[in-house]
Amino acid sequence: MKENLLSKFIDFFRIESTSSPYGDKEEKELAFNFYYADRCLRIFTFFWLLFQIYNYLQLADRPKELFIKMNYYSKVFLPEFPSPVYFSAVLVVALISTGCTFKNSGSVLFKVLLLFCVMWFNCLKWSYGFASHVGHFFMLTHFFCLFVPARNTDLQNQRSYVSAIRYFFLGLMVTYTISGIWKLGGLVQKIVFSSDVIHWLHPQAALVNAVSGYRFWDNQLGGLLHAYDYPVVWQVLFLVTLYLQLISFTASIRLPLFYWIGLGTIIFHIHNIVFMRTEFYVTPTIIAILFFPYHLVLKKKARAINYLKFEVQKSGEGQDFWYKRSYESGIAEEFKGFYAYREQCRDAGKWYYGLLFFPGVSLAGKMYLLLKSRMLYSKKSYS
């Protein structure tokens, strides 16, 4: 039993692929989507760079004395407000690097240059007393993709390639998990040591947070005030957000969760923009680009990865439900109980099958099946 638990625990964090043909198909899908995500990322980066010209012209109008070196990077590369020549030079390097990495995404040199320039533009914006959270995710994206090329055909090294893509997403999404841990820590600390203050599960938490957030910009909530009439909605939303953030790192570990975590994170950001007035537009755009299911749109091109032939056998019901997939290659997979239902749901192409892979759902499913079988048993024994 102990060994079983331990191996399950390790499996949960296992990033390298399993040998199942189904996993293989999912990995091909990930690689396929990553190729287009990378293309879109570079196009987005191109326009983002053009926007930096506008940004520079804006900042150039400000008094030079307000330019403050905020971190180690700007101490070295941005000791004062950059001259138009310096700015143009960085911009040209950035544009060339974007072009080169679009053509040859295996070029580590140009990716490093691009990362350097993206950091430079962000630091420029952050040099006015405020290392804003805007732009961090964009930088991290360019950081973690340094060594990950975008290829749609490289079957020889598929294993290593897909693992690299998975690490890329792991590195990115761990930041959300860390921020979830901070939220959880803050909540526990407040509930345990000073339960009378307003922690996130307090009925007035969302209201107080919104009022203060709006007041920060000298605004009043006005009609939005009524959105907080039902605190329980916000408490549940908080718990959902916390859960989503904590498990964000599993996006590329459990591939069925991939699109759901992407979608959930986008919704989380949009919610913050509307209700907390966080000006946060680049990050949700990048997440939309990275997590978009391109294979659903580019159906013709994605046909190769969708091909999977197998036969299904099933028997029993409830806890004893048994489900077996036999592939053409002779490999077979068997599932029991909740897992069998989950796989059946997946093969039936139900849109919600990914939801069944969220950590904790299998536990609830198993409990439900157990209860159901107990009740059936007791009914039978009465009659």
Next chain:
Amino acid sequence: MMNMKKRLLATRVLVVISLIASAGALFTLKMQWGEPYPFFHWKLFSQPTGWDLCVHEYRIYGKLPGGEYVRIKIEQRKTFTSDDINYLLSYLMQLPDERERNEKLKILCQYIAPEYTAYRVVEELYNPLVIMHDFDNYERKPVVEIY
């Protein structure tokens, strides 16, 4: 050209470096070296804003020719967004060197609101549950005079 195995290893190393650097922020902040890798404290809203029901904010007041001070509302002013003004103001207010602080404050004030002759930074304290119904009900404490 690197082969795929090396690229995988390199990406793994990046992830590990990122995790170590994130955790390292705890140490570097303690040693007052700042936060070279700024992703660990990405703790937006780890508490609800206003959780202690006593929020303090700085606002700039401008002096009219008659000697009266008026509150300068936080909004887009020239190239500064509301966010930019707010964060720069609170950054400047915590500068240890008083002379440097006042100099920079003056430059900021004159840039975003040149129509006034003198300025005053006021600390405003409010309770979110009070101002949600009575927006102008808050405490005002003048902290810095700028001439």
